[in-house]
Amino acid sequence: xxxxxxxxxxxxxxxxxxxxxxxxxxxxxxxxxxxxxxxxxxxxxxxxxxxxxxxxxxxxxxxxxxxxxxxxxxxxxxxxxxxxxxxxxxxxxxxxxxxxxxxxxxxxxxxxxxxxxxxxxxxxxxxxxxxxxxxxxxxxxxxxxxxxxxxxxxxxxxxxxxxxxxxxxxxxxxxxxxxxxxxxxxxxxxxxxxxxxxxxxxxxxxxxxxxxxxxxxxxxxxxxxxxxxxxxxxxxxxxxxxxxxxxxxxxxxxxxxxxxxxxxxxxxxxxxxxxxxxxxxxxxxxxxxxxxxxxxxxxxxxxxxxxxxxxxxxxxxxxxxxxxxxxxxxxxxxxxxxxxxxxxxxxxxxxxxxxxxxxxxxxxxxxxxxxxxxxxxxxxxxxxxxxxxxxxxxxxxxxxxxxxxxxxxxxxxxxxxxxxxxxxxxxxxxxxxxxxxxxxxxxxxxxxxxxxxxxxxxxxxxxxxxxxxxxxxxxxxxxxxxxxxxxxxxxxxxxxxxxxxxxxxxxxxxxxxxxxxxxxxxxxxxxxxxxxxxxxxxxxxxxxxxxxxxxxxxxxxxxxxxxxxxxxxxxxxxxxxxxxxxxxxxxxxxxxxxxxxxxxxxxxxxxxxxxxxxxxxxxxxxxx
Numbered sequence: 001x002x003x004x005x006x007x008x009x010x011x012x013x014x015x016x017x018x019x020x021x022x023x024x025x026x027x028x029x030x031x032x033x034x035x036x037x038x039x040x041x042x043x044x045x046x047x048x049x050x051x052x053x054x055x056x057x058x059x060x061x062x063x064x065x066x067x068x069x070x071x072x073x074x075x076x077x078x079x080x081x082x083x084x085x086x087x088x089x090x091x092x093x094x095x096x097x098x099x100x101x102x103x104x105x106x107x108x109x110x111x112x113x114x115x116x117x118x119x120x121x122x123x124x125x126x127x128x129x130x131x132x133x134x135x136x137x138x139x140x141x142x143x144x145x146x147x148x149x150x151x152x153x154x155x156x157x158x159x160x161x162x163x164x165x166x167x168x169x170x171x172x173x174x175x176x177x178x179x180x181x182x183x184x185x186x187x188x189x190x191x192x193x194x195x196x197x198x199x200x201x202x203x204x205x206x207x208x209x210x211x212x213x214x215x216x217x218x219x220x221x222x223x224x225x226x227x228x229x230x231x232x233x234x235x236x237x238x239x240x241x242x243x244x245x246x247x248x249x250x251x252x253x254x255x256x257x258x259x260x261x262x263x264x265x266x267x268x269x270x271x272x273x274x275x276x277x278x279x280x281x282x283x284x285x286x287x288x289x290x291x292x293x294x295x296x297x298x299x300x301x302x303x304x305x306x307x308x309x310x311x312x313x314x315x316x317x318x319x320x321x322x323x324x325x326x327x328x329x330x331x332x333x334x335x336x337x338x339x340x341x342x343x344x345x346x347x348x349x350x351x352x353x354x355x356x357x358x359x360x361x362x363x364x365x366x367x368x369x370x371x372x373x374x375x376x377x378x379x380x381x382x383x384x385x386x387x388x389x390x391x392x393x394x395x396x397x398x399x400x401x402x403x404x405x406x407x408x409x410x411x412x413x414x415x416x417x418x419x420x421x422x423x424x425x426x427x428x429x430x431x432x433x434x435x436x437x438x439x440x441x442x443x444x445x446x447x448x449x450x451x452x453x454x455x456x457x458x459x460x461x462x463x464x465x466x467x468x469x470x471x472x473x474x475x476x477x478x479x480x481x482x483x484x485x486x487x488x489x490x491x492x493x494x495x496x497x498x499x500x501x502x503x504x505x506x507x508x509x510x511x512x513x514x515x516x517x518x519x520x521x522x523x524x525x526x527x528x529x530x531x532x533x534x535x536x537x538x539x540x541x542x543x544x545x546x547x548x549x550x551x552x553x554x555x556x557x558x559x560x561x562x563x564x565x566x567x568x569x570x571x572x573x574x575x576x577x578x579x580x581x582x583x584x585x586x587x588x589x590x591x592x593x594x595x596x597x598x599x600x601x602x603x604x605x606x607x608x609x610x611x612x613x614x615x616x617x618x619x620x621x622x623x624x
Contacts, residue, residue, distance in 0.1 A: 007297045007330075010034045013262070014041050016293070020258030022286035023293045024266055026327050027624075028300025031264050035235050036067045038262065039084075042233050043072070051233040052085040054092050054250070056241040059555055061088045064237060085231075089246050090207055093214035096223075096249075097205075103220050104213040110205050116405065116433055118206040123438035125195035126158060129187070131440055138190045141183040148180065148591040150460050153577060155436065157588075160578050161188040162195075166208050166245055172585040181588050184578075211245045218252040228255045239265035240282045241272050244582065247281050258289055267322045268313075271551065271622045273614065278582070279322060279621075296327050300557065303329035304339025313624050320617045348382045351564070352389025355545065358560075366391065370546040370558040374565065376486060376496045376503070380479070382564050383504055383547060387511065393504060394544035402527050406434075406498035410485070411527050414478060414506075418520040420451040430456065434494040435463060462487040478506045478519050497552045504547070550622055566623075579607040 006014065013023055013034050025031035035053065042049045053068065055061040065086040072081070085095065094112065101108030113121070128134070129142055145154055161169055161184065173185040199205065205213070217223055234254045236242075242250075242265075254261040263286065270279040286292065298306050306329035317324035333339075345351055358364040371386070373379045386393055401407060409432040416426035423446065430437035430452070437456070445455040457468050466484045470476045482503050486492045502523070509519045546558065577597075579587040587607050590598040598604070 006030075006034070006037070007295070009293055009295050009297065010037075013293050013295070014038045016262075016291050017045075018259050019291045020254075020289035021262045021291040021293065022289045023262065023264040023295060024286075024325060025264050025295040026266055026298060026325060027269065028298040028327075029295035030297075030299055031237070031295060032064060032067060034295070035064065035237060035262075035264065036071050038235070039068060039233065040071055046232070049232040050083055050230055051235065052092070052231045052253075053235040053237070054085075054087060054089055055237040056089050056246075057238065057555075058088055060238050061086065061091070063555075089242075089249075090210050092253075093210035093249065096214045096217050096227075096253075097210065100217045100220070100223055103217050103223065105216075106205075106213065107203070110203050112210065113199075113204050113206045115207075116431075117204075119433040119436070120431070120439070121198050121202075121204075122159075122162065122195055123436065124440075125191050125198060126155060127438050127440045128194055129191065135190075137186065141186045144179070144183045145187060148595060149577075150595075152460050152462065157184060157577055158188055158191055159436075160576065160580075162192065163208075164580055165192065166212055167243065167582055169580060169586060172580070176586055176588070178588070180590075181586070184588060211249065214249050215245055218249050224252050227253050228260070232260055234261050236261070236263045237265070239263040239286075240267050240270040240279055241265070242281050242285075243278060244281055247285055251285070261289070263289070268317070268324065268621055268624050269554075270322075271554070271618060273618050283322075294325055296325050297330045298327040299330050301329065302331055302337070302339040303333045305329075308340040309624070313620075316620050316623070320620055322617070322621070348385035348564075349389065351382065351562075352386050352391055355386070355391060355562075356389065364560060366545045368559040369562060370548060370553065370556075370560070371562045371564060372548055372550050372553055373500075374550055375492060376483075376500045376549065379565055380483060380503060384507065386545065386547075387504075387507060392544045394546050401501060404498050406432075406495045407502060408527055409434075410482065410495065410499055410502055411523050413485070414481070414520045415524055416453070417481065418517050420453045423450060423452060426452045426456075434491050435461075437461070463491075476516065478510065478516050479503055482506060493551075497549055500547070500549065575604075575608050575611060579604075579611065581610070584610070 007030070010030060010033070013021065014037050023031070023034075025034075039051050039053065042051055053061075053064055055064055065081065068084075068086060069081060085092065087095065097104050097106065097110075098108055101110075129138075134142065145157075149157065161173070170185065170189065173181050173188070176182075176185075199209070231254075234250070236250055250261075250263075251258075263282075265282055267279045267282050270282065301309075306327045310326040314324045314326060343351070343354060345354075355366075355369065358369075359366060371382065373382070383393065409429055412425040413429040416422050416429055420426070427442050429435060430442055431439065442452070445452050449455050453471075457464050457471055463485060466487045467481070470481060470484070482499055485499065486496065505523065506519055509522055514522065548556070575589070577589050579589070587603060589604055590601050592598055
């Protein structure tokens, strides 16, 4: 392997030892290369040294592991990662728990639940509210809340409390004033207690448990000293995606002076607030480290793109909570290429004409292009126009498309809608985590109506209300039916990418003249055969135009990127019923005597304004 030429800033990162170090790594700045070479340098200094490299997604951890193995093995170090830890943050938590199960109060043999398994256990705990004799105080709180909430909205509130429990929402509710908050606290504690008991009886943990128990273990001084002594270097990549619990675990995992810690991230690329990632955590903890380094040489993009990004984003970021550090382009400019174009289109069809022109007149391969959508619903017109122009599109949820559980759940929905007697398909759809109908409810509906559909459509579930418009339409367009599932931002973030892939396949089949039942038959066959369709990254040699959501594109690179419909207004996120901030506490939205949200409430107006500000800041980071 030829020697890699590092920038002066990258070399400073590699050469920094014995001091806690924070690295703000701009887009395309070669951070992964820098981290790999830092590990390599550590082992050059002392082959017996040990490092732990942690990232926050499976993709980034896998990429880091692959590059570490390649670099270390090519230099004659067989079994390169033996004794080192390279894993996700949840993998780190699991490893800590497994080695210290007794301190965590566990037996060490617990398995980790999948998302769907955890969802089922949670639903069973919630079902106790409807199907079991409740203690008098719990019954009173349940009835009180049902006077102000529908069953669906109450389930949403309980789910939100569960998702925030690790971060202290129960304590915040305890401190909140008002009977509504107190009732929600009591009901949540009852359901959570039974959920925890169910996991203990089965010997299982969920992902929140991994963080919670790892935090408990890392309170032990002896455990802290053991890890602090064992690992000579702890690298944390994608640190901007950290939540406070994860940060606390890492801070106790490293030496008290953080001398073996190097954190890397970019606050401008923090786009996972919906997972409780907090960009302020990154900034606060980085401020505690003595060595700070900025990687702002961009090796990826043409100078014109970097100049445009700096010009636009520096002004955009000025009023936000993140300081903008301009990038410095290091690639040579291409005199024959205009790096940034603005297309003023009268209709989506003109985009197809423009793309064809790039292929035919400028010899730009289709597989070098990607179209990025802010969201799925409302932007399907662009895909229809491209398909109508005869442009082949690669769109999907990544990996083995038909093995994606969301794809299979949505396909089951279409199969059930096509034929109500496919009850198992209907149940698979209804049990999906993003739909959230419990097994007990499904069993009860089957007793009343074996086909399930009519009772589901009569329920107050938001998806059922959206679908009810099609219940008497035998010629419903399957694409419209799919888009009707996207009833709120939460569901779109959960299934939007998978649904986009299915929607495109449905549209292709429909344009070939297949009716609804034939389309469903084709999709069902593909699912049953688990056809190998790798869509993200797409098959680059097949001449297809890739379509992705902006969130789905993170970590991928394309020579030509097309952003569509940026002139449209950013839709405000739905205001939650239960507002939450780790510093401000909680606020439960008020209801009037008709069960509607109070429109003029000064306290909620302040919370809404705060939520809007945070959402706008994240939208800026997503655009960047």
